Amino acid sequence: MIARAKSSVFWPGITTNIHQLRARCANCNRNAPSQPSAPPYPPVLPEYPFQCIAADYFHYKGQTYLIAVDRYSNWPIIERAKDGSKGLVDCLRKLFATYGISDELSSDGGPEFTATLTRNFLKSWGVHHRISSVAYPHSNCRAELGVKQAKRIISSSTGHNGDLATDQLQRAILQYHNNPNPETGISPAECIFGRPVKDFIPILPGKYQPHPTWRDTLANREKALRCRHHKAAERWTEHTRKLTPLKVGDHVYVQNQTGNHPLKWDTTGQVTEVRQFDQYLVRVDGSGRITLRNHKFLRKFVPVRPLIRHRIISEDLRFLPNATITPDIQKLNTTILPAISRSTTDHPQCNVIPTPTIDTDLPPADINIPGCTNEATPSIPAIPQNQPKLPLALRRLMDFNRKGLKDN
Numbered sequence: 434m435i436a437r438a439k440s441s442v443f444w445p446g447i448t449t450n451i452h453q454l455r456a457r458c459a460n461c462n463r464n465a466p467s468q469p470s471a472p473p474y475p476p477v478l479p480e481y482p483f484q485c486i487a488a489d490y491f492h493y494k495g496q497t498y499l500i501a502v503d504r505y506s507n508w509p510i511i512e513r514a515k516d517g518s519k520g521l522v523d524c525l526r527k528l529f530a531t532y533g534i535s536d537e538l539s540s541d542g543g544p545e546f547t548a549t550l551t552r553n554f555l556k557s558w559g560v561h562h563r564i565s566s567v568a569y570p571h572s573n574c575r576a577e578l579g580v581k582q583a584k585r586i587i588s589s590s591t592g593h594n595g596d597l598a599t600d601q602l603q604r605a606i607l608q609y610h611n612n613p614n615p616e617t618g619i620s621p622a623e624c625i626f627g628r629p630v631k632d633f634i635p636i637l638p639g640k641y642q643p644h645p646t647w648r649d650t651l652a653n654r655e656k657a658l659r660c661r662h663h664k665a666a667e668r669w670t671e672h673t674r675k676l677t678p679l680k681v682g683d684h685v686y687v688q689n690q691t692g693n694h695p696l697k698w699d700t701t702g703q704v705t706e707v708r709q710f711d712q713y714l715v716r717v718d719g720s721g722r723i724t725l726r727n728h729k730f731l732r733k734f735v736p737v738r739p740l741i742r743h744r745i746i747s748e749d750l751r752f753l754p755n756a757t758i759t760p761d762i763q764k765l766n767t768t769i770l771p772a773i774s775r776s777t778t779d780h781p782q783c784n785v786i787p788t789p790t791i792d793t794d795l796p797p798a799d800i801n802i803p804g805c806t807n808e809a810t811p812s813i814p815a816i817p818q819n820q821p822k823l824p825l826a827l828r829r830l831m832d833f834n835r836k837g838l839k840d841n
Contacts, residue, residue, distance in 0.1 A: 457737045462686055463698050468729050471676055471711050473669040476662075479505040482625045483532040487539040487576035488525075488546075490514055493584055496595030499524055502579035503532075504539075506624035509609065511583050513597055518548035529558060532625075537561045539573055542725060566712050566727035568690030582609070607632040617657040624654070676728050679704050679713055687715060688730040698732060 435451050444450075455461055479485045488501040497514040499521065512524045529535065538555060540546040542564050555562050565572035586609060590602040610622045611629045622630045628641050679685065686698040702724075706714035711728035822828075 456735060462732075462734065465686075465698055465732065467688065467696055468676065468732065469672060469674045470669075470729055472673045473666060474710055475666075482506050482508070483528075483535055485537045485539065486528070486535045487573060487579065489540060489573065489576035489580055490543060490545065491580040491583065493587060494591075494595060496591075498583065498587070498595075498597075500576065500579045500583045501525075501528060502575055503621075503625075504575050506621040507579075507614070508621040508625060509579055509583060509586075509606070511587065511597065511606070513595065518545045518550045521545045521548075521551055522554045525554065529560075534558055535560055537563055539563045539565070539576060541565045541570070541573055541576075542567065564725065566725055566730075568730070569727040572710065572712075572727065604633060608634070614657075616661050617654050619654055619657075676711070677733070679707065679728065679731065679733060681705060681707060683733050684736055685713075685715060686732040686734055687717065687724070687726060688732070690730065701734075704731075 434455065435448060438447065438451055477485070482505045483503050485504045486501055487504060488499065490497060490499055492498075499512045499514045501510040501512075501524070502508070510524075510528060512520075514520060516523075525538075538560050540562070545551065546562070546564070552562070570577050586605045587597070587602060590599060590605050591597060592599045607630065611620050611632055611634075613620045613623075620629060622628070629636065631641065681704055683704045685702055685704060687700040687702055689695050689697050689699055700717055702715040702717040704713050705716050705723065708714065708725075713726055713728060713731060715724050715726055715731065716722070717724060
C-alpha cells in the first residue's frame, strides 16, 4: 500500500500518514492476516523421572479419558474420567503416591484443572501448575502427543462402554513400556527402572538385570537427544518472527480461534498481566471476562476515539457575571471531580454524557449559588419559562430546589 502511494503522489510525512490511516481502519484490522509464530523457547528438561508431568482429557468413541505423561521417560498413565475435578484429584494422588510427587504439572485451562479443589490439592502437595494458553495446544505439546499415542493404544482394546480393565489393553500398555525410543534406544521402563519390565515377549536371560549405573543412562539419553533437539529447534524457528512485547494497559485485538468467524480480529481487550512464555491475561471489552492468550493471537492498537474532557463547576461559573469561586467550590473541583474523571479514563468504553453549556444571555440576578457572591440583586426571582434548562449541578445548588422538591 505504501509503495503504491509513493509511485503516484508524495508529500512530507506520507509514510506516517499512511500508517495512521491503516491503524484507524476497522475493516482492515478485522481482516488482518494471522501473526507469525514466535521463536520457540528452549525446553526445561527434567532431571529425573516424574519430575514434570503433562496431563489432558480426550474423547474416544463417546467416552472421556484422562492421560498423564512423564516428560522424562514418556511413561503414559491412562484413566477413565469420572467425577470431574474430584476424579482428577484422586488420579493425581494415586500417581504421586506411586511414582513420587512431581515438581510441575502442565495442562490446559479445562474446568477440571482450574477447579478450586484441584488448585488446593496441588498447592497443599507443593506442585507448580503451568496452564497453557487458550487455543494454543503447542504450549502443552507433550500432553497432546500423549493423547495421540493413547488413542492408538486403546483402539479396539477397550471393553464394553469403554472399560479399560481388559487383558488386551494391559498387554498393549506393557509393550509400549518396553518399546525403545527410535532415537535414544531407551524404553520408558529402562528410564524409570533401569531395566525392561517382564511382558509376554521372551527376551534373553539377564536382560532384566538393572543397568550398571543411572549416570550412563542419563548421558546416553542426552547424547541421543542432542541432535533431535537441534533439528527440532531449526524446524520450529523457520518462518517465525520476534513480536514486540506487550505491557500492562495496552489495548489489543484478540484473534478468534473458534466460532463462526475464525481467524478474524473481532474482539478487543486490555492487557492486565504479563506472564512467561509470551502469555498475557486480557480483560475482554464488553463482558469484562479475563482470558489467557498467547502473543501470537494478540495485536496491539491505539484507540482512535479521543478521551472526553469533563467540565467542572468553576468552568461553568465563569459564564456568570460577578460570580467568584469560594474555597468550598475550589475543594469540590480538586477532589471529587478529578476522581470521577480518572474513573472514566480507566474505563474508556463507558458512555459519558456531555455537560450542556450555559446560556450567557441569562441575567446574573436569576441565580444565587452557595459559595459564590453576587451583588447584583438581594432576592431570587423565578426562572423565566422561555429560558433553557440549566445543568443539574447548578440546579441542585439553588435555594428553591431544596431536597424533596422535583426538578423543573
